[in-house]
Amino acid sequence: MTMPSARSKGSLPLQINQGSATHRSLQGLGLAVLVGLAFMGSMTNSFQVGLLTQALIYASAIAGLNLVTGYTGMLSIGHSAFFGIGAYTTGILVSEHNWNPLLTFIVSFLICFVFGLIVGLPALRIRGINLALVTLALAVAFPELIDRFPGLTGGTLGLNVNLTQLLPPHWTGIGIQNRFEYYYWIAAVVLALVLVLCSNLTRGRTGLAMRATRDRETAATAVGINLAWIKVYTFGISAAITGVAGSAFAMYLGSLSADSSFTLILSITLITGLVIGGVATVVGPIVGGLAVIYIPHWTEGLRQGQTEGLFFGTILIILMFVMPDGLMGLLKRMSRFVVQIKPRAPEGPSAASEELLVGSDLNANPDSEGKGDTTLALS
Amino acid sequence: MQVFLEYLFAGISNGAIYAALALAIVMVFRGTGTINFAQGEMALFTTYIAWGLTTKNVPVVLCLLVATAAGFVLGAVTERVFIRPIERKSLLATLIVLLGLFLALNSLDGILWGNQNYTMPSLFPNSVSSFVSVGGARLYWANLGLWIVVAVLVGAMFQLFNHTRLGLHMRATASNRESAALSGIPVGRILMLGWGFSAAVGAIAGILFTPLSPDALGLGEMFPILIQASAAALFGGLDSPGGAVAAGLLMGIVEALLSGYVPAIGGQLQEAIAFVAIVLVLLVRPQGLFGSKEVERV
Amino acid sequence: MSLLEITDLRGGYGPSMVLHGISLTVNEGEIVVVLGANGAGKTTTMRAIAGLISRKGAISLDGLSIIGMNPDKVVGAGISLVPQGRGTFAKLSVEDNLLVGAAKRRDRAGIKEDLERWYEVFPRLAERKKQPAGTLSGGEQQMLAIARALMNRPRLLLCDEPSLGLAPIVVREVFSLLTRINAEQTMAMLIVEQNAELALEIASRAYLLEVGNVVSEGTAASLRNSDAVRRAYLGY
Ligand SMILES: Nc1ncnc2c1ncn2[C@@H]1O[C@H](COP(=O)(O)OP(=O)(O)OP(=O)(O)O)[C@@H](O)[C@H]1O
Ligand SMILES: [Mg+2]
Numbered sequence: 039m040t041m042p043s044a045r046s047k048g049s050l051p052l053q054i055n056q057g058s059a060t061h062r063s064l065q066g067l068g069l070a071v072l073v074g075l076a077f078m079g080s081m082t083n084s085f086q087v088g089l090l091t092q093a094l095i096y097a098s099a100i101a102g103l104n105l106v107t108g109y110t111g112m113l114s115i116g117h118s119a120f121f122g123i124g125a126y127t128t129g130i131l132v133s134e135h136n137w138n139p140l141l142t143f144i145v146s147f148l149i150c151f152v153f154g155l156i157v158g159l160p161a162l163r164i165r166g167i168n169l170a171l172v173t174l175a176l177a178v179a180f181p182e183l184i185d186r187f188p189g190l191t192g193g194t195l196g197l198n199v200n201l202t203q204l205l206p207p208h209w210t211g212i213g214i215q216n217r218f219e220y221y222y223w224i225a226a227v228v229l230a231l232v233l234v235l236c237s238n239l240t241r242g243r244t245g246l247a248m249r250a251t252r253d254r255e256t257a258a259t260a261v262g263i264n265l266a267w268i269k270v271y272t273f274g275i276s277a278a279i280t281g282v283a284g285s286a287f288a289m290y291l292g293s294l295s296a297d298s299s300f301t302l303i304l305s306i307t308l309i310t311g312l313v314i315g316g317v318a319t320v321v322g323p324i325v326g327g328l329a330v331i332y333i334p335h336w337t338e339g340l341r342q343g344q345t346e347g348l349f350f351g352t353i354l355i356i357l358m359f360v361m362p363d364g365l366m367g368l369l370k371r372m373s374r375f376v377v378q379i380k381p382r383a384p385e386g387p388s389a390a391s392e393e394l395l396v397g398s399d400l401n402a403n404p405d406s407e408g409k410g411d412t413t414l415a416l417s
Numbered sequence: 418m419q420v421f422l423e424y425l426f427a428g429i430s431n432g433a434i435y436a437a438l439a440l441a442i443v444m445v446f447r448g449t450g451t452i453n454f455a456q457g458e459m460a461l462f463t464t465y466i467a468w469g470l471t472t473k474n475v476p477v478v479l480c481l482l483v484a485t486a487a488g489f490v491l492g493a494v495t496e497r498v499f500i501r502p503i504e505r506k507s508l509l510a511t512l513i514v515l516l517g518l519f520l521a522l523n524s525l526d527g528i529l530w531g532n533q534n535y536t537m538p539s540l541f542p543n544s545v546s547s548f549v550s551v552g553g554a555r556l557y558w559a560n561l562g563l564w565i566v567v568a569v570l571v572g573a574m575f576q577l578f579n580h581t582r583l584g585l586h587m588r589a590t591a592s593n594r595e596s597a598a599l600s601g602i603p604v605g606r607i608l609m610l611g612w613g614f615s616a617a618v619g620a621i622a623g624i625l626f627t628p629l630s631p632d633a634l635g636l637g638e639m640f641p642i643l644i645q646a647s648a649a650a651l652f653g654g655l656d657s658p659g660g661a662v663a664a665g666l667l668m669g670i671v672e673a674l675l676s677g678y679v680p681a682i683g684g685q686l687q688e689a690i691a692f693v694a695i696v697l698v699l700l701v702r703p704q705g706l707f708g709s710k711e712v713e714r715v
Numbered sequence: 716m717s718l719l720e721i722t723d724l725r726g727g728y729g730p731s732m733v734l735h736g737i738s739l740t741v742n743e744g745e746i747v748v749v750l751g752a753n754g755a756g757k758t759t760t761m762r763a764i765a766g767l768i769s770r771k772g773a774i775s776l777d778g779l780s781i782i783g784m785n786p787d788k789v790v791g792a793g794i795s796l797v798p799q800g801r802g803t804f805a806k807l808s809v810e811d812n813l814l815v816g817a818a819k820r821r822d823r824a825g826i827k828e829d830l831e832r833w834y835e836v837f838p839r840l841a842e843r844k845k846q847p848a849g850t851l852s853g854g855e856q857q858m859l860a861i862a863r864a865l866m867n868r869p870r871l872l873l874c875d876e877p878s879l880g881l882a883p884i885v886v887r888e889v890f891s892l893l894t895r896i897n898a899e900q901t902m903a904m905l906i907v908e909q910n911a912e913l914a915l916e917i918a919s920r921a922y923l924l925e926v927g928n929v930v931s932e933g934t935a936a937s938l939r940n941s942d943a944v945r946r947a948y949l950g951y
Contacts, residue, residue, distance in 0.1 A: 113509055160699065167452050168651060168655075175644065175648070346524070348520075351521025351522070355499060355517040358506075358514050588807060592805060596798065598766075598767065599786055599790065599796050600815045601790030601816075604787070709806065
């Protein structure tokens with residue numbers, strides 16, 4: 039579980055102190071590579087740029103879901119609705135009220151935050167499986183609700199935003215024919231901001247409280263944090279992030295139809311991406327976003343309509359068995375053989391405590407276990 | 418009066434199906450502590466099997482038996498292969514596997530049977546004239562037959578739970594798995610049986626429900642019913658078979674009357690409304706109407 | 716040959732080992748007690764015998780190896796465990812709890828007979844037959860747990876801290892019942908107990924466990940007189 043800590047210098051794994059110059063420069067290098075990749079992505083042909091844009095948007099949405107499901111352990115099957123609410127917020131504000139599309143992102147964030155809080159509220163009393171069902175109902179109801187208010191949303195006909203309202207502004211120097219490049223950069227910037235927000239959130243006290251909510255065992259370490267409200271708050275932030283991803287999606291697509299874009303299937307796709315990339319990791323959502331876009335694309339030759347669902351369903355099951363931490367979890371574990379970052383401060387709930395949980399007992403009934411410490415031999 | 422009765426009959430039929438599926442959900446929940454998201458898709462899968470057999474001129478009753486057996490095997494195998502190894506890890510992992518199963522089964526149905534809708538032949542006389550008149554309203558044999566079969570099925574399940582040795586062992590396993598093992602109950606086998614029975618009940622529900630209207634056997638047809646049934650199970654209390662059956666019936670009737678008299682509410686919005694109502698109930702009584710306190714799991 | 720023979724038993728929870736090679740025996744009709752501080756591994760030993768956790772080494776009942784068996788098979792072989800904390804089926808009635816205890820038996824008449832016998836021995840259970848077990852008092856639940864295990868007609872009864880949480884007078888009652896059952900049914904017993912004084916009184920032999928090892932063993936009398944046991948467990 040834990041690596042032998044005393045190793046001679048020079049041999050693998052390399053020991054690096056957190057916050058040291060080496061660590062900083064490694065981080066810098068990683069960032070530079072990412073930015074470089076982003077630029078390379080923008081220079082591919084417009085079809086590729088489109089795919090990449092979708093992947094980045096999904097990555098943001100998955101990052102939002104990761105907060106609730108990955109870090110806090112509450113399965114949400116309702117994030118398709120938040121994504122949809124964000125998308126429709128942008129769609130309506132731009133097409134009906136002539137807003138600058140980018141400004142609508144902020145509104146989406148706020149609206150979805152409030153919706154997230156409302157959906158998260160039952161979490162104060164309803165837990166686990168019941169909460170999953172409530173979010174499921176949300177996913178099912180959302181397209182139906184959109185269709186019920188055609189005046190506002192365009193109903194089953196969908197909502198089309200005039201292309202001229204979505205064009206890149208002059209200062210970007212991007213012309214009409216390259217407008218997908220503009221959406222690509224928006225998606226990339228949104229994703230970068232989202233990841234920074236998520237990594238900050240999950241690192242500090244809030245992150246500790248989230249994980250404490252997930253693994254009851256470590257709850258003791260979070261004394262003084264109101265775990266109940268953490269759930270609601272996490273739901274809010276998580277929904278807000280996914281909502282902003284929805285806004286970016288609306289810009290990219292320009293036409294919205296709830297029945298095809300924001301159904302339960304989207305929720306399952308987001309969950310699949312999360313699981314492939316790795317729950318409770320910061321970079322996992324990027325991998326997940328790329329996977330859920332590119333896997334169906336690459337396997338297009340094989341599939342005839344339904345095969346994609348069979349494929350993703352099977353992947354979900356297999357991953358939970360053989361790679362429950364996803365690709366990033368796997369990479370993380372393997373990278374430990376090469377580089378170890380020694381934390382500055384004492385770690386929060388560590389991987390070790392999670393593994394203990396896995397190995398724990400089959401019995402869940404409280405009345406049969408451990409009051410063992412109440413009597414003492416010495417009298 | 419006549420209109421009311423017709424709404425009522427339709428409501429009882431839907432309610433009977435919700436009740437049967439809610440019972441299936443409760444059976445899995447009591448054993449494993451999770452909701453089987455794939456319950457509806459399992460029922461759909463077995464209904465397709467039955468339909469496939471009817472196209473080969475196999476008598477419907479025989480199709481029902483084969484599909485029920487297939488459902489039983491499907492449920493038992495699912496428990497053994499997909500659930501048992503993952504269940505110890507976490508509830509989240511289990512739910513994700515079940516979502517995967519949901520997706521995979523539905524797509525498999527599509528691959529095997531295509532995505533057009535079919536009409537499932539009924540077990541009972543099902544022509545336009547096969548009805549009895551009750552207070553001026555038409556009560557079709559298909560509906561009446563469905564009520565009777567579901568009533569017998571539910572009765573048999575309660576008999577099994579409460580008056581047989583196997584039922585006692587199932588209840589003991591649901592109450593405390595470790596103590597059950599320590600008393601000599603083969604817990605694994607009991608869980609498999611529970612999932613098997615659950616899926617078999619679902620299979621019967623599917624075969625009874627789909628013939629009620631033409632073209633009702635399709636890829637998207639079972640999921641909304643599962644949603645209603647889980648809402649009913651939540652409402653009645655996830656660990657209470659009696660509560661689930663009562664809530665299922667109630668939900669079917671209320672829904673039929675509401676959408677009959679208040680046409681603005683219909684389609685899937687109904688599900689949303691049902692759920693909102695149930696969430697409100699759960700906020701007051703998290704264990705459901707008839708459930709017991711300890712059901713609430715983290 | 717002894718009824719229960721354990722040699723070099725090792726086991727634990729996942730990666731963490733708790734038992735580091737326990738050896739002990741219980742003879743036919745004998746009461747043996749296991750003493751040890753909190754966390755010494757007493758419960759773990761019992762769970763390992765019952766098959767609830769993965770274990771290595773050798774365990775045999777009357778010559779039959781039970782090391783690889785699932786819990787229900789161990790019960791079938793003739794070993795019943797009354798777990799620490801009782802583990803009653805809270806929602807089931809008292810009578811149903813007892814019937815579950817007979818899960819491995821097929822003889823209806825014999826089951827009925829035993830039911831009556833244990834109702835006689837534990838009259839308070841008879842009075843509460845139809846009541847959900849969760850509504851019984853702690854002492855009544857302990858008796859129910861013992862009676863449930865007895866319904867299996869075990870050859871060896873394992874009891875994990877039967878006195879836990881009970882009033883002194885009830886503890887005496889439980890222990891005198893155990894002695895009586897041991898004598899009447901010639902049923903061997905392996906009892907884990909914190910109340911060393913009382914346990915050594917009814918046992919013929921005892922083992923002392925420390926961090927997963929047997930550190931001392933002998934007749935009850937000799938352990939009662941050993942300084943280590945006296946200081947740590949008897950308090951004088
Ligand atoms: N489910 C478990 N998972 C991990 N470790 C456990 C588990 N149960 C017990 N342990 C550990 O095993 C060791 C022995 O525990 P055990 O319950 O056998 O002690 P005991 O002697 O019965 O103590 P007590 O007198 O308190 O009942 C302890 O260190 C305990 O922390
Ligand atoms: Mg103990």
